Amino acid sequence: MNWKFSGDRPVYQQIMAAIRGAVLKGELKPGQKVPSVRDLAAAAQVNPNTMQRALTELEREGLLVGGGTSGRTVTTNEEILRAMKDRILDELARECAEKFMVFGITPTQAAELLLRLDGVKED
Secondary structure, three states: OOOOOOOOOOHHHHHHHHHHHHHHHOOOOOOOEOOOHHHHHHHHOOOHHHHHHHHHHHHHHOOEEEOHHHOEEEOOOHHHHHHHHHHHHHHHHHHHHHHHHHOOOOHHHHHHHHHHHOOOOOO
């Protein structure tokens, strides 16, 4: 997981975003056990209370399922996973559109620019 934090929002929210990203990318698969709070906190170099808060919030969202003493797992509920993916992609599209609009580029023009990138290979 990518544990790079910035000062633009609380660390626990950035942890939540990183875990959501790991689920979307398949690094954490549905039904997979999530590492312990201590292990994740050590890997991210954050206070365990901060990590606990992030994981608790992800449980409230339904992305993680608490298993008591056996730890947490990623949900297997396809509806929750699909809704999370849709919400994240919608937020990303809105952020992108807002940045393009600063330069007077409409969403349609932005889409055309992004489609051009589809054929470009990264080095």
